[in-house]
Amino acid sequence: MNGKAKHTSSAERPAREPRLYQQVAEKLIALIEAHQYEAGTRLPAERELAAMFGVSRPTIREAVIALELAHYVEVRMGSGVYVLEYKKDKSRFSDQDVGPFELTEARALFEGEAAALAATMITDEQLAQLAASLDEMVEENENGIDSHEVADKKFHMIIAQATNNSAILATIEGLWAIRESSMLTASTLQKARNSGLRPSVEQHRDVYNALKAHDAAAARKAMRAHLMAVIESMLEATEAEAVAAARTQTSKSRDRFNLTKAIG
């Protein structure tokens, strides 16, 4: 191995080559994804890899760190670097089926807290955005547009963002993602909407006012009230429809709802 001749072949590449460790990392990833190295197995030793790729050991180490940070491999000192299981997916909220009531209950708790936190640090600009989304909501309602969803989601997301906490934002986004991807939830919500009780703009405005006043307790209370109301309307819609069959099931949900309301 020479320490300097690595550029001897650079005559044709005016474009700056990526750093060496990146090239090596890519090659290694390619090998792993081509199942040259199965999950759970050990990669060749750093010294061997260095020889294989014709680079120095530090470079191999850098590449390994890149794979490590991408969760492709795990490094065990004194033992070797091992290929990890599934590098794929990451949707933590797996496809498991969450019911609409569970979902909304979770939102009531979590978004309530998020609102309380946001109240302490929301900016004027974010407040303005909230006001704008409220206007959109009104407009959507007047136009009879069914999907008043857009402005609704926007409203809640701005609040999540106002917490300045990416973990909270990610969590709430995840809950909305479930809601949007779950058939059951969608249909229940639809029914609830059709049965009159539209998610009132007023409830949202209560939240907005609390945030504007930077009143954490009031914000939490308003947000919870809003989502509790959503649960209520879902319950009514469901109950009215499923008379006998789902009776027990639904009553169970109602009991539960009362519990949740109690801890607030």
Place this chain on the structure above:
Amino acid sequence: MNGKAKHTSSAERPAREPRLYQQVAEKLIALIEAHQYEAGTRLPAERELAAMFGVSRPTIREAVIALELAHYVEVRMGSGVYVLEYKKDKSRFSDQDVGPFELTEARALFEGEAAALAATMITDEQLAQLAASLDEMVEENENGIDSHEVADKKFHMIIAQATNNSAILATIEGLWAIRESSMLTASTLQKARNSGLRPSVEQHRDVYNALKAHDAAAARKAMRAHLMAVIESMLEATEAEAVAAARTQTSKSRDRFNLTKAIG
């Protein structure tokens, strides 16, 4: 700098310290997030950083690569490494590393609510499981086992499960998954633990007692207190190091200033 005496003080530490590059990366991130280095500005040269942190240049390079992959900095060959703009950006939550503080803050809020909800409906069997995990925790602490994690996670998961809400369970599992998959977070927690303040079994026991008494408010309060304490210890551990690093930098600057003054 010596090449081998770095372990001289390791006689008593059963806990495996994180790799050096991770520790350095964390300190750097702490400095950046503390606005010691503003966005767009240049970090000290690798050789300087090596001197500052008392490590070799290859280690600094590894740490810089970690920051680079996390989009904290950008490396320009021949020029330097530059701090990038906002690190938060888009909604792509899964592949983005959330900071350890954000994560724990989110947990404090969400798990607090989960505990409150769980208090109203937790079963005797689940309480027994909690008690068992507390015992495990004590045992792990005595055995000096580093990963007191196992019992800890079990404890929190039982509570999440006791809410009987799969959305809540999934959310809290997700937060733990982030914690486990993020190396930087893990390292911060590790340090917090090493620096004395172990996540006390007492705090967990407070939560347990509140749940056993089916006292929602007390459960929420205890859970929050526990996680707030975790944040506190992380802050202390991080701050101490950030300050130390900053001091090195400062004294260096002072030396330079004196030189400049002398030759002026």
Place this chain on the structure above:
DNA sequence: CAAGACTTTTGGTCAGGCCATATTCACGGT
């Protein structure tokens, strides 16, 4: 005064070394 050449700074990489831990395996006791 500006354009080009020289020098310095800074990242990029290599080479080779020693240490600590993990794993292996042969050895000796039972």
Place this chain on the structure above:
DNA sequence: ACCGTGAATATGGCCTGACCAAAAGTCTTG
């Protein structure tokens, strides 16, 4: 024969020192 047990060995972790190439700063020169 079986099972510890302790010495090799393999492997990652980190360090020192060096040289190259690109960028940036400095100086000379037309």
